[in-house]
Each structure stands twice: as C-alpha cells, then as structure tokens.
Amino acid sequence: MTLFTRFTAHVDAALDALTAAGTLPADLDRRNVTVEPPRDASHGDLATNAAMVLAKPAGTNPRALAEALAGALRAIPEVAEVSVAGPGFINLRLHDDVWRKEIATIVGEGNDYGRSTRGQGVSVNIEYVSANPTGPMHMGHCRGAVVGDALASLLEFAGHKVIREYYVNDAGGQVDVLARSVHLRYREALGQDVGAVPEGLYPGDYLIPVGQALAQEFGDLYAAAPEAEWLALFRTRAVAAMLVLIKDDLALLGIHHDIFSSEAELQAAKKPEAAEAVLRARDLIYDGVLEAPKGETPEDWEPVELPLFRSTKFGDDQDRPIRKSNGSWTYFGADMAYHYQKAENADQLIDIWGADHAGTVKRIQAAVAALTEGKIRFDVKLVQMVRLLRGGEPVKMSKRAGNFVTLADVVREVGKDVVRFTMLTRRADAQMDFDFAKVVEASKENPVFYVQYAHARVHSLHRRAAEAGIAASAADLSRLDTEELALVRFASQFPRIVETAAAAREPHRIAFYLYDLAAEFHSLWNAGNDRPDRRFLVPDDHAVTAARLSLATAIGQIIRNGLAIMGVEAVTEMH
Known part of the structure; x- marks a missing residue:
C-alpha cells in the first residue's frame, strides 16, 4: 500500500465515521474523492477534495463538512496538522518520521516500489507499430513503437495483464507491389539487366538479398513466367523476409511483440463474415447507397448498393461501407473484423496510430462499441x-532504404536508450524534433543526460562511501533535515504517478516525473559545491553521510524503476 492509498483509506474511514454518525447519507458516490499533493507545497504534504465533492450531493455546506472531516483526520498518528482552506479543501501536514519511513519503504521494496495492483489483472491488448511489411522500420515508425512498448510496460507495472500485438497488413495491394519489386531483384540476381527500378516499385537495396535467395532456390523458373504463376509465392516469401527485418529492427529498440496477427489469415478464417453476421443480427448493417462525394461529383461516379455499417448511431458523421462493389472487403471492413478478433481475447483494447489516421478513429470506435455492445474499453x-x-x-x-531514414541507423548512432527516452519527452500527440546533436548533449536541457547523470551520481556516491568505510545500513535517518526530507516527499509521489499515468494511458508522464526528480536531486547535490557540510559525503561525519547515502539510494531506486518502465537502462557512469 502506497502512502497515497494509505491516506485515501484514512479519508474513507473518516467518511465512514461521519456516515455512521448520520452527518453524511450512506449512498454517496466517493469515486471522485482524491488524495494528492497540494498544488502549493507550502500548504502541506497532502490535500483532499472530499468535502468539495461530497457536500452538494449530501445537502450540506462544504466548509462545514470539511471542518467535521478535519476533526477525524487529526486523530491519525501520522498527521501533524490539518487545515481547511478556501471553500472546503483540506490540507494535511505529516510528521517527519513518515518521510523517513518512506525511505526505508523505497529501499526495502526495491524494484517493486511503485508497482500497483490497480489494474487488478484486467487484460489489455495494445497494438502498436503495425507498419506495412514492405521494408525495414524507419523513424516514422519509431515513436509509435516506443510509446506503445512503454505503455505496455507501464500498464503491467500498474497491475494489468498485457498483450503486445503487431497487425501484419499482408492482404492489401501494397504487398503485391512488394512481390513485384522482389521479382525485379530476383531477375537481377539471375544476371538480367533490369535497369532503374520502375516508378511504383520499392527501390530500396534491402530487397536485393531477398531476390538473391529466391534465385538460389528456384533458378530461372519464374524469370519469364506470367505474374499469375509467381505472385502469390513471391508475396509470401517477401512478407516473411520483411518481417524478419522488422523484428530485428524492433529488437534494436528492445521491443518484442507477443502476437503477430496476419490480415490474410484473418480473412481466410472468415472473421469479417463473422463480424458482419453479428452486426446484421443487431440491425447495424444494411444494404444501402452511399451519398455522392462532396464537392464536384466525378464523371465516373454512379450510385452502388453496398453493405453499410450504421456508424452514425455511435457518433460517426456517416455510415461506412464494409465491402467494395466487387465484394472484397474495404479497409474498414477488415479492420472491424480484426478488432472483433482482439476483443475476444482481452478486456480492453488500445491502438497506437500515426496522426495521419485520425480520420478513421470514430468509425473503428463505433465498430468496437457495436461488436462488443459497449463492454470493451x-x-x-x-x-x-x-x-x-x-x-x-x-x-x-538513407540510400539503402531508398526513401527514408532507417530506425536501425539511428539506434546504432545514438543508442537504444537515447532514442527511447527522447521519444517520451513530449506528449505523443505533440510534434517532435529529434536532433542528433542535442539528444547526446551533456546538459540540463537534455532530459536523457540529466536523468542518467542523477543515477550515475548515486552510483558514484556509493563507491566513494564504500572507500571511506561508510554504509547506509542502520543509518540514523533523524540526521536528515527539512531540505532533504522535501526530496523524499517528491520521491514518494512515484507510485501515484504510475497509477495516474496508467489510467490516462500516458507513459510520457514517467519521463516528465523522472526529469523533475533528477532536478530536485541535482539541486540538493549542488548545494554542496559552496558548502562542504551540505555534501552527501562528509568524511568526518559518518552518521550524516550514512543518512544521506540512504536518501540517495532511494532516489536511485526510483530512477531505475521509472527508466525500466520506459525500457531504458540506468547507467552507472557517464562517458
């Protein structure tokens, strides 16, 4: 139980007492009651909005309710002071021993500090990357890959069961183009002069080894054969080769998926037909005619009856066709079936998409709501x-890639940890610049360096303390003063940050918190530059050093835990 959940329980107990006394009705909804740090640290250590949230439904005055609640909270041994502010906010100041005990909790729980059971084992399927299997990963895929993987780790840390999934779009026209591009390289490997790669085919050199392998296996069997004889075979072999490239590239980032789902296999298993049958049974698919395109109508446009999903019933701006006029599935129809398949094996679904897919969000959300009857988040x-x-x-x-910068080239230049951390230094929906010079810069402005430097300083302190014969074990934490305990107060927010970041599905909050924690730690450390008595290592005062070493150990542990969620290794020295 974290400090915040412990005090949430204290507030609940106080509310129970007021309910038993008849001050509050028994059926109040307490879900919006929070216990969190006050916005202004000078107001105290914790604050609760209980009186503000509950007064109106209880039919009482918020200030009067706050005073009654404050009286109950003052009886808690850990509480030094309770005050009521404004119209009814309650601020609590805790005894210093609470923060000293928190250091022991952090060190004692180690890698599990901040781990939560809030997810209650609820299974979450996170689909991320899902790039077309037509070549190696490029930096356009990188950010979504890191965000998805970090979110998966965050949700696991918060108590969820997580399924990491990659959807292989191997049933569309782009894989036919890939097969034709490989056939060109196959003929090239046989010694034919194929000239420049024609417009419309993939020009990257990464297809050369695929063509060579096919030439070695089949000789000239398909060199002059009609496309119908080799297209399916070359498509299968090319997609398999691209998936090897993709998995290798993702491994460079430390990313490994649990499931690779094939669109071709999905359609072969008749999943789209199954989804259509479910929706027709609920009168959510009908045969109708789409409206003419907005603006000037093309000359070749003519009304065609198609099976349409009633997505307008779920907030979309128009109903959506699930099949084309030739009977094949639309992109939406196939995606609808894919999400139906995922929903059969998970309690919640999350998709990580590029911003260019924003226009399709409503229709897929509508389909999931319809297929699961609103039961799946x-x-x-x-x-x-x-x-x-x-x-x-x-x-x-990149020349090798043909028309993009490969993820592998970037990772090899600056390192996995720099790439992953940097991708989480802004909200996922905010645009980002990745400057090769700045992401490796040794400055406070570079969050990657600043957080890693804090951890390296902790490791350095341990080494120097050991050389001086000082250990943190059995440290007298009463030697820590107000400034040092203020750092513990901030550090103790980590479990709460984990829970709120998981609830919001926002892993960047971990990166933001680690940067702020590192800043607080560096500030305390740097105070010793001008005052030797403020240094973490005071050679002639082993008791103070041991206490500060315990504090630093706790900070280092939280940094490691946060970086682990982000998929970043904590360094022990800076180069």
Whole structure:
C-alpha cells in the first residue's frame, strides 16, 4: 500500500465515521474523492477534495463538512496538522518520521516500489507499430513503437495483464507491389539487366538479398513466367523476409511483440463474415447507397448498393461501407473484423496510430462499441511525426532504404536508450524534433543526460562511501533535515504517478516525473559545491553521510524503476 492509498483509506474511514454518525447519507458516490499533493507545497504534504465533492450531493455546506472531516483526520498518528482552506479543501501536514519511513519503504521494496495492483489483472491488448511489411522500420515508425512498448510496460507495472500485438497488413495491394519489386531483384540476381527500378516499385537495396535467395532456390523458373504463376509465392516469401527485418529492427529498440496477427489469415478464417453476421443480427448493417462525394461529383461516379455499417448511431458523421462493389472487403471492413478478433481475447483494447489516421478513429470506435455492445474499453492514442535534424538541419534520406531514414541507423548512432527516452519527452500527440546533436548533449536541457547523470551520481556516491568505510545500513535517518526530507516527499509521489499515468494511458508522464526528480536531486547535490557540510559525503561525519547515502539510494531506486518502465537502462557512469 502506497502512502497515497494509505491516506485515501484514512479519508474513507473518516467518511465512514461521519456516515455512521448520520452527518453524511450512506449512498454517496466517493469515486471522485482524491488524495494528492497540494498544488502549493507550502500548504502541506497532502490535500483532499472530499468535502468539495461530497457536500452538494449530501445537502450540506462544504466548509462545514470539511471542518467535521478535519476533526477525524487529526486523530491519525501520522498527521501533524490539518487545515481547511478556501471553500472546503483540506490540507494535511505529516510528521517527519513518515518521510523517513518512506525511505526505508523505497529501499526495502526495491524494484517493486511503485508497482500497483490497480489494474487488478484486467487484460489489455495494445497494438502498436503495425507498419506495412514492405521494408525495414524507419523513424516514422519509431515513436509509435516506443510509446506503445512503454505503455505496455507501464500498464503491467500498474497491475494489468498485457498483450503486445503487431497487425501484419499482408492482404492489401501494397504487398503485391512488394512481390513485384522482389521479382525485379530476383531477375537481377539471375544476371538480367533490369535497369532503374520502375516508378511504383520499392527501390530500396534491402530487397536485393531477398531476390538473391529466391534465385538460389528456384533458378530461372519464374524469370519469364506470367505474374499469375509467381505472385502469390513471391508475396509470401517477401512478407516473411520483411518481417524478419522488422523484428530485428524492433529488437534494436528492445521491443518484442507477443502476437503477430496476419490480415490474410484473418480473412481466410472468415472473421469479417463473422463480424458482419453479428452486426446484421443487431440491425447495424444494411444494404444501402452511399451519398455522392462532396464537392464536384466525378464523371465516373454512379450510385452502388453496398453493405453499410450504421456508424452514425455511435457518433460517426456517416455510415461506412464494409465491402467494395466487387465484394472484397474495404479497409474498414477488415479492420472491424480484426478488432472483433482482439476483443475476444482481452478486456480492453488500445491502438497506437500515426496522426495521419485520425480520420478513421470514430468509425473503428463505433465498430468496437457495436461488436462488443459497449463492454470493451477501447482507446486510440495518436502519435505525431518526428522531424529528424542534425544541428538544426534536416537529415538526408538513407540510400539503402531508398526513401527514408532507417530506425536501425539511428539506434546504432545514438543508442537504444537515447532514442527511447527522447521519444517520451513530449506528449505523443505533440510534434517532435529529434536532433542528433542535442539528444547526446551533456546538459540540463537534455532530459536523457540529466536523468542518467542523477543515477550515475548515486552510483558514484556509493563507491566513494564504500572507500571511506561508510554504509547506509542502520543509518540514523533523524540526521536528515527539512531540505532533504522535501526530496523524499517528491520521491514518494512515484507510485501515484504510475497509477495516474496508467489510467490516462500516458507513459510520457514517467519521463516528465523522472526529469523533475533528477532536478530536485541535482539541486540538493549542488548545494554542496559552496558548502562542504551540505555534501552527501562528509568524511568526518559518518552518521550524516550514512543518512544521506540512504536518501540517495532511494532516489536511485526510483530512477531505475521509472527508466525500466520506459525500457531504458540506468547507467552507472557517464562517458
């Protein structure tokens, strides 16, 4: 139980007592009651909005209710002072021993400090990356990959069962283009002069080894054969080769999915037909004619009757066709079935999409709501593009890839941890610049460096204390003063940050918190630059050093835990 959940329980107990006394009605909804740090630290250590939230439904005055609640909270041994502010906010100041005990809790729980059971084992399917299997990963895929993977780790840390999934779009026209591009490289491997790669095919050199492998396996069997004889085979082999590339690239970022779901297999298993049958049974699909395109109507447009999903019943601006006029599935029809399949095996769904897919969010949310009768929570997190710079100048494209900068090249240049941390230093829906010069800069303005430097300082302190024969075990934490305990107060917010970030599906909050924690730690550390008595290591005062070493140990532990959620390793020294 964290400090915040413990005091939430104290507030609940106080409310129970007021209910038993007849001051409050028994059926009050307390879900919006919070216990959190006050916005102004000078007001206290904790604050609750209980009186403000409950007074109106209880038919009482919020200030009067706050005074009654404050009286009950004053009886808690850990509470030094309770005050009522404004119209009814309640502020609590805790005894210093609470914060000293929190240091022991952090160190004692170690890698589990901040871990929560709030998720209650609820299963969450997170689908992320899901790039078309037509080539290696590029930096356009990177941010969504990191956000999705960090979110998965965050939800696991918060007590959820998580399924990491990648959807392989291997049934569309783009994989036919891939097969034709590979056939060109196959003929090239056989010694044919294929000239420049024609417009419309994939030009990247990464397809050369695929063509060579096919030439070695089949010789010239398909060199002059009609497309109908080799297209399906080359498509299967090319997609398999691209998935190897994709998995290798993701592994460079420390990303591994639990499931790779195939769109082709989904359609072969008749999942779209099953989803259509469910919706028709609920009168949510009908045969109708789409409205003419807005603006000037194309000359070749003619009204065609199609099966339409009633997405307008769920907030969409128009009903959506699930099949084309030739009977094949629309992108929406296939995606609808895919989400139906995911919902059969998870309690909640999350999709990580590029911002260019924003227009399809409502229709897929409508489909999930219809297919699951609103029983499955479904969130879509949109991720903005990343602009690559080097010293402020746009980065040129990769020759090997053909027309983009590969993820592998970026990771090999700056490292996995720098890439992952940087991708989480802004909200996913905010645009981002990734400057190769700045992300490796040794300055406070570079969050990656600043947080890692804090952890390296803790490790350095342990090494120097050991050389001086000082250990943190059995430290007298009463030697910590007000400034040092203020750092503990901030550190103790980590479990709450984990829970709120998980509830909001926002892993960047962990990065933001770690930066602020590092800033508080560096500030305390740097106070020793001018005052030797404020240093963490005071050679002639082993008791103070041991207490400060315990404090630093706790800070280092939280940094490691937060970085682990982000998929970043905590360094022990800076180079």
